[in-house]
Amino acid sequence: MTPFIVDCSKQHPWIWALEILPVWDAYARLKSQPHWQTDVIARWALSTGVGYWSAARTTQLSVHILPEGLSVGFSKRF
Numbered sequence: 001m002t003p004f005i006v007d008c009s010k011q012h013p014w015i016w017a018l019e020i021l022p023v024w025d026a027y028a029r030l031k032s033q034p035h036w037q038t039d040v041i042a043r044w045a046l047s048t049g050v051g052y053w054s055a056a057r058t059t060q061l062s063v064h065i066l067p068e069g070l071s072v073g074f075s076k077r078f
Contacts, residue, residue, distance in 0.1 A: 002051025022047070 001018055008015050026040040064071040 002048050003055035006052055006055035019048075 001021060005015050005018055022044055026044055029035045029040055030037060062071075062073045064073070
């Protein structure tokens with residue numbers, strides 16, 4: 001959700017209201033009690049941070065270290 005928000009926020013500033021969807025999901029996870037509050041907060045912070053970084057980065061080459069190897073990719077926006 002965050003890369004979409006970052007890409008469209010200049011034309012439509014109200015799109016930041018979509019960040020309520022992860023908050024709603026976090027509330028549902030806490031209400032049904034399968035996760036602790038720290039798990040939910042850490043997941044939100046990590047996913048929002050990585051999403052913002054991936055949308056705002058200027059380099060087109062990406063290298064990811066995976067459990068069983070390495071992933072190299074090239075991103076291009078049209």
